[in-house]
Amino acid sequence: MxxxxxxxxxxxxxxxxxxxxxxxxxxxxxxxxxxxxxxxxxxxxxxxxxxxxxxxxxxxxxxxxxxxxxxxxxEDAGNIEEVIKLESLKDEAKKVFDNRPPELVNNRDCQVHNFVFIKCMKCATETMGTILRRYALKNKLSVLLPRGINIYLGWPYMMEPSDYRPSSSSSGNRYYNCLIEHAIYNASVMKSLFPHQTRFISIIREPWSHFKSTFHYFNMQKLAHIVSDTPLSTYLQDIDTYEKIYKSPEAASHRYCIPDGFSVTKNLMSHCLGMKTGFPEGTADISKNTRAVQDFLNWTENEFALVMIAEYFHESLILLKRMMCWTMKDIIYKRVNSAKYQYEENDGDRAIHERWSRADYQLYNFFNESFWEKVIYQGKTFNQEVQAFTKIQNAVNVFCNFSVATGKIEPMFNMTKTVLTIPTTKFSLGFTFTAEECELLNSDLLSALKEQHEEHMKYEDKDPPKRTC
Structure with a gap:
């Protein structure tokens, strides 16, 4: 107011x-x-x-x-990580796979002659062995061979100089071209015996299938004294007891080439690739340490140019062919040491074995993924080449009477009683396969390689170690 x-x-x-x-x-x-x-x-x-x-x-x-x-x-993190990982692996694959145009595949100048094949027991390794021995014999390569009548290179022990013959290299050097027989992978020893650019390869198998094969092949039921209508399940239900019986000195006279204390059912593939699994006694065992096993697998992937998968044998062979710049004829095979067996399984059996042989499952999952990443890198023509090889292999099976059924071959092949003619395709030059070459697939080529070695190299074959075969 x-x-x-x-x-x-x-x-x-x-x-x-x-x-x-x-x-x-x-x-x-x-x-x-x-x-x-x-x-x-x-x-x-x-x-x-x-x-x-x-x-x-x-x-x-x-x-x-x-x-x-x-x-x-x-939401997309997993996919992005997978893409980044795959791109990285593609880059790594380029160092091994040249992905050459098909017309250059038969160029002998690009072929790889130096390789070490680590045979993981019961993984189609003897079938692979027939392919590699034939290649070594045909190309007169210096092969690292067991002494005397031995068939293993110290396996399942680490290889020692007393296990193998001297090199028969034509150049007179100490290097070998290839190793094919059973040996435990030892990076320092093996790299000292082979040229720098040597390719290290191996093959593995799905562990549950692998276990059943080893159980049958090594006659576990009989040697472990298992009396049961379901021996596989009985063994798994009391693994420790039956393993001790099988590995004991009392069973030694019935175990073929398996020393006391060695398990053929637990991490066998990992052991062959050089993982420390506690054998011989006193050796470290990393098989139960998931992180240590993963570190070992990462290291092994850098060491090996290719780890093949037995379940995908033809895909494995085409990868090998491309990597080594070999021909279709070089990878033709006859399946050997393939047995028929059947075991009744109970629920939970596989889970028990997965806990028992955990490192082998980790190994298989790791290299199965790596295998398919290499396949992806090969591109669209890869499956076409696998199909082309399958037709050739089927024709050889019929021609050599390897096939159970009489079967018919593709019209593109010309077959007489003595010669199978394979025409040229974009993946391979044409070639012939003879009846004599069928016999070669049936032969004991390890003996032939030893004879070839003795023609080029005279040496005093002292008694080889008695610790193995």
Whole structure:
């Protein structure tokens, strides 16, 4: 109320006389200035408020977008990691697989003659052995061979100099071209015996199938004194007891080439590839340490150019052919040491064995994934080449009477009683396969390789170690 009266009085004073109006003018100017200043300040405050609200809204939107992107990244993380890993493995594969045009596959100048094949027992390794021995014999390679009548290179022990014959290299050096017979992988020893560019290869098998094969092949039921209609399940239900019986000195005379204390059912493939599994007694055992096993597998993948998979034998052979720049004829085979057997299984049997032989399952899963990544790198023509080879192999099986059924061969092949003619395709030059070559697939080529060695190298064959075969 008093403010209103004061304003009215001020107005009257300002409208009275000229002197009063002059006075009023001097008094109003500061007020007007103050009012303008307040308006400017108000506008600035309003502008600042709008800017802050806009920035906050922008930040909220960014956070929302960030959350969505994070969720998307989390959702796709597995896929992205797989893509990155696959791209990395493709780069690694380029170092091994040249992916040459098919017309160059038969160029002898690009062939790889230096290789070490680590045979994992009961993994189609003898069938692979027939392929590799035939190649070594045909190309007159210097093969690292067992002494005397031995068939193993120290297996299941680490190989020692007393286990093998001297090199028969035509150049007179100490190096060998290839190793094919059973030996435990030992990087330092083997690399000292072979040229720098030697390819290390092996083959493995699905562990449950592998266990059943070894159980049958090594006659576990009889040697472990298992009396049961379901011997496989009986063994698994009391592994420790039956393993001790089988590995004991009392059973030694009935175990073929298996020393006391060695298990053929527990991590056998891992042992062949050089993993420390507790044999011989006193040796470290890393098989139960998941991290240590993974480190070993990562190291092994860098050591080996190719680990094949027995269940995918033809795919494995085509990978080998491409990597080594071999021909279709080089990888033709006859399946050997393939037995028929059947065991009744109970629920839980496989799970028991997976716990018992855990490192082998980890090994198989790791290299099975690596195998298919190599296949992917090969491109669309790979499956076509596998199919082309399968037709050739089927024709050879019929021609050599390896096939159980009489079967018919593709019209593209010309077959007489003595010669099978294979035409040229985009994957292979044409070639012939004779009846004599069928016999070669049936032969004991280890003996033939030893004879070839003795033709080129005279040496004193002292008694080989008696610890193994």
């Amino acid at each position: 008093s403010l209103s009266k004061d304003l009215q009085a001020f107005y009257l004073q300002c409208t009275c006389s000229r002197s009063s109006r002059r006075f009023c003018t001097y008094k109003i100017i500061p007020l007007v200035f103050l009012l303008c200043l307040c308006l400017i300040l108000a506008v600035l405050i309003l502008h600042l408020t709008v800017v802050l609200e806009a920035e906050e809204s922008s930040n909220n939107m960014k956070e929302a977008i960030g959350e969505v992107e994070t969720e998307k990244k989390d």
